[in-house]
Amino acid sequence: MKRQLFLALMALVGLTACGDNAEQSKVDSSVSEVAATTESLKEFKEPASVPVATPGLTPAPLKAEPIGIIKKLAVPYPENWIVAHDAAFFHFLEGKLFVIDPTAETVAEQVKGQISISFIGQFVQGTARPEMYVAETFYTRGTRGTRTDVVTIWSKEDLAPIAEIILPTKRSNTMPQRYALQLINNDKFLLVFNLTPATSVTVIDLDSREVVNEVPIPGCSLIYPTGPSGFSSICSNGGFYTVQLDQKGQVASKERIAPFFDTDKTPLFEKPAIINGIAYFPTFSGNVQPIDLNGTVPAIGELWSLTSDDEKKQGWRPGGWQLNETDDQGRMYILMHPEGYNGSHKDGGPEVWVFDVAKGQRVQRIKLENWGVSLAVTHGANPTMVVTNANMLLDVYDANSGSFQQTLSDIVMETPFVVYGAE
Amino acid sequence: MKWLDKVAEASSRKVAQRSSRRGLLKGLGGLLVGSAAFPLLPVARAAEGEKLGAPVDPGDPMQCEYWRYCAIDGFLCSCCGGTQNTCPPGTEMSPITWIGTCRNPADGRNYIISYNDCCGKTSCGNCLCTRNESDRPIYRPDKANDINWCLGTKSATYNCSTAIVVGVALDK
Numbered sequence: 159m160k161r162q163l164f165l166a167l168m169a170l171v172g173l174t175a176c177g178d179n180a181e182q183s184k185v186d187s188s189v190s191e192v193a194a195t196t197e198s199l200k201e202f203k204e205p206a207s208v209p210v211a212t213p214g215l216t217p218a219p220l221k222a223e224p225i226g227i228i229k230k231l232a233v234p235y236p237e238n239w240i241v242a243h244d245a246a247f248f249h250f251l252e253g254k255l256f257v258i259d260p261t262a263e264t265v266a267e268q269v270k271g272q273i274s275i276s277f278i279g280q281f282v283q284g285t286a287r288p289e290m291y292v293a294e295t296f297y298t299r300g301t302r303g304t305r306t307d308v309v310t311i312w313s314k315e316d317l318a319p320i321a322e323i324i325l326p327t328k329r330s331n332t333m334p335q336r337y338a339l340q341l342i343n344n345d346k347f348l349l350v351f352n353l354t355p356a357t358s359v360t361v362i363d364l365d366s367r368e369v370v371n372e373v374p375i376p377g378c379s380l381i382y383p384t385g386p387s388g389f390s391s392i393c394s395n396g397g398f399y400t401v402q403l404d405q406k407g408q409v410a411s412k413e414r415i416a417p418f419f420d421t422d423k424t425p426l427f428e429k430p431a432i433i434n435g436i437a438y439f440p441t442f443s444g445n446v447q448p449i450d451l452n453g454t455v456p457a458i459g460e461l462w463s464l465t466s467d468d469e470k471k472q473g474w475r476p477g478g479w480q481l482n483e484t485d486d487q488g489r490m491y492i493l494m495h496p497e498g499y500n501g502s503h504k505d506g507g508p509e510v511w512v513f514d515v516a517k518g519q520r521v522q523r524i525k526l527e528n529w530g531v532s533l534a535v536t537h538g539a540n541p542t543m544v545v546t547n548a549n550m551l552l553d554v555y556d557a558n559s560g561s562f563q564q565t566l567s568d569i570v571m572e573t574p575f576v577v578y579g580a581e
Numbered sequence: 582m583k584w585l586d587k588v589a590e591a592s593s594r595k596v597a598q599r600s601s602r603r604g605l606l607k608g609l610g611g612l613l614v615g616s617a618a619f620p621l622l623p624v625a626r627a628a629e630g631e632k633l634g635a636p637v638d639p640g641d642p643m644q645c646e647y648w649r650y651c652a653i654d655g656f657l658c659s660c661c662g663g664t665q666n667t668c669p670p671g672t673e674m675s676p677i678t679w680i681g682t683c684r685n686p687a688d689g690r691n692y693i694i695s696y697n698d699c700c701g702k703t704s705c706g707n708c709l710c711t712r713n714e715s716d717r718p719i720y721r722p723d724k725a726n727d728i729n730w731c732l733g734t735k736s737a738t739y740n741c742s743t744a745i746v747v748g749v750a751l752d753k
Contacts, residue, residue: 248706250729250739277737278729301703301738331729331737332719354732355677355722379720392720421721428718501652501713 231257231270233288233314237538239270239580241290242552243281244571245334250278251300255292256569257317257580260536260544260554265568271317278331280338283581286345287364288314293329293339293350309348309362321367325360328352334576335429336480337380343387347407351381359389361407370407375399380428382437385454392428396421402454411454418458419447427503431482431490431515438490438515440464440476442503446518462518464492464511473497478506480532480576485541485557489522490515493530493545506531506548510560524560527553534577544577552577637687645710647744649694652681652714654726655742658699660708666745668699674743675700678730679723681715682750691750697743700731705741 211217239259246253257270275281279294290312297303307325312318330338330353338351341364350360352372357379361371378391378399388402388411396417404410419426419441426447430437435452436459448459465474475498476482482492495507508529512522528547535557536542543557550573552566640647642665643657649665650657662669675698683694717724731737 248704250704295737297736297738302701302736305737330719331731333727335727353719353722353728355728379718379722392718394721394723421717425717425721428720500715503716504711504713 228316229271230315231317235270235314235580237580238536238540238542240534240536240542240544241281241283241578241580242544242546242569242571242574243275243334243576243578244574245275245278245576247573247575251276253277253279254571255281255290256571256574258552258566258569260542260552260566261563263564265566268566269569273312273317273319278334280330280334280351281576281578282336282339282341282348283578284314284341284345285581286341289320290314291339291341291348293325295327295329295331309350311367323362323367323369325350325369326352326372328354328358329360330357333479335380336576336578337382337428337430340381340383340389342383342389343403346405347387347403349381349389351379353379357391359391359401361403363407371403371409373401373403373409375401382430382432382451384451384456388454390415390449390451390456392426393417394421398449398456400455413455415456415458427476427481429480429482431484431492433484433488433490433515436515438482440482440492442475444470444475444498446513446515448515464494464513464520473499475502476507477503478531478533479504479546480534481506483533483535483543483579485535486537486539487541488515489513491533491535491543491557493533510543510545512560522560524555526555527562528565532575532577534579536579537581541579546574546577550574638685639687642744643708645708645712648685649683649692649744649746650710651683651712652679652694652716652724652726653696653742653744654711654713654716655696655698655709655739656705657708657710658705658741658743661699661705661741663699663741663743666743668697668743669702669705669741671702672699672740673701673734673736674698675730676733679725679728680747681724681744683714683744693747693750695743695745695747696726696730697745698730699740699743700734701736701738702740703738707741 238261242256244254253275255273255275258268262268275292275294277295279292281292283290292310296306305327307327307329309323310319311321313320330351340349348362348364352358357375359373363370375391378393380391382390384390384400385402390398390400393399396419398415400413401409402411425442426439430439437449437451439447444465445461445463447461450457474494474496476492477495478493484490490513491510493507494509494511508526510524511520514521530545532546534544541557543555545553547553554563642659659665668674678695678697681694682691684691716726719725719727729739731739
């Protein structure tokens with residue numbers, strides 16, 4: 159089949175080039191590009207069963223098909239699905255999120271649909287409502303004009319936008335990350351992190367779909383759900399700032415937690431793995447700082463190490479973009495690299511280490527098929543681990559065994575920096 | 582391992598294949614050696630009243646390993662119609678930004694470098710360069726290169742990044 163396609167393209171190109179030597183030379187280069195492209199295509203697979211006409215009978219004509227049918231998805235999504243955020247690093251205005259079944263064999267079975275996300279948007283999935291939320295930015299003239307910041311609410315069933323909430327034009331415009339847009343209080347409030355670079359949090363009441371408050375968080379950043387209806391932010395002085403909201407989204411209490419780390423010398427990653435309300439923040443050097451977010455005020459736990467003394471000597475450190483993840487069994491997964499140095503903290507790594515956080519012990523060491531940059535783990539007793547590799551393709555692993563399953567090489571994404579297990 | 586090298590490499594592969602110059606890919610590969618690409622010269626400190634020679638700014642601003650880019654993350658304006666300290670035509674320079682401290686291998690001094698972004702047009706896409714020396718997460722915005730620093734400009738659309746010498750940092 160592939161050869162037929164190639165010959166057909168050759169013939170087409172040959173016809174256009176006939177009788178012109180100069181043109182021929184251009185065409186030859188096109189042919190080689192076509193050949194290269196064709197070679198890189200995955201081997202075409204014939205359908206498993208090809209309908210065959212009944213011998214001796216003329217097949218009846220196909221029936222006219224209805225036009226305009228749009229598929230829907232069953233909600234909740236199966237627990238092994240993922241949502242992959244392609245931030246479109248080379249043209250930020252036009253990102254996308256693919257809903258994917260990473261365990262399926264063909265791209266037709268893998269891709270379930272997509273939603274749009276403009277201008278390095280941030281994303282979070284609802285758990286109490288069948289909705290997904292995107293904080294994004296638009297200009298009236300594309301790259302210029304009047305700016306509008308908006309939370310777009312997408313239906314999980316339709317993958318269609320069902321509502322918009324206009325925001326103050328100050329939402330944080332940073333590389334995509336999980337803690338810039340968060341849900342709290344059983345999805346009653348959606349919180350948007352703002353950075354101008356003065357920082358604040360916009361509070362949206364999702365019952366009324368209205369902005370109800372903007373809470374200043376001076377000197378602090380990001381949103382970590384805390385207590386029954388609050389959040390904490392991590393601060394430039396190495397402390398925390400915690401706010402609890404009342405039922406109207408107004409500030410019921412606020413408190414500063416004294417500095418407990420040095421942001422210059424012993425920095426934490428801003429990306430904790432949160433298990434049972436305890437946020438496990440990795441440090442650049444390979445420790446873990448647990449912080450209990452179950453109460454109205456964070457409780458700072460005891461530091462423990464991801465590495466043995468020998469591993470530390472070999473320079474093993476955590477690193478990557480979305481470098482860590484959790485599963486429903488309470489395990490923490492984290493990308494690790496050897497020979498770490500000042501500046502290697504976003505490099506990713508060749509291995510994922512899995513920890514029992516209650517014991518502070520490693521329970522598994524997964525050697526990756528390809529160098530990993532970001533990772534996600536799906537829900538359930540048999541979770542799937544999906545790793546964004548250095549070629550910006552998604553590699554799929556059985557999370558329990560660590561065995562490599564496949565690369566989703568037919569799904570075209572440029573920079574899928576953050577992947578989420580479907581909620 | 583610099584994964585963004587691979588992203589940049591993939592995006593520039595077509596250009597490289599058609600070009601007789603392989604400078605871009607060579608430059609990206611150079612990221613792996615980073616500052617080791619420059620010999621560390623003996624530092625000649627100017628004593629009080631000592632006569633100073635002409636300043637030296639070594640390296641190629643179109644290459645990621647250029648000394649000023651030690652904490653940069655983005656598309657080099659030198660490859661986008663600007664230079665290491667000017668924006669491309671028709672863009673707007675962000676007045677606020679993050680800073681790095683980079684060592685000039687020619688004079689041994691550490692300089693404060695301001696990475697002002699150029700804004701108002703879509704991503705340039707050329708010469709992607711990510712180096713994270715002393716980069717910190719966004720809870721330290723002054724040292725964070727994950728933020729789109731097109732702040733305080735008419736449009737927040739990010740085009741490319743400069744690396745401007747602000748002054749000499751503490752001597753070491």
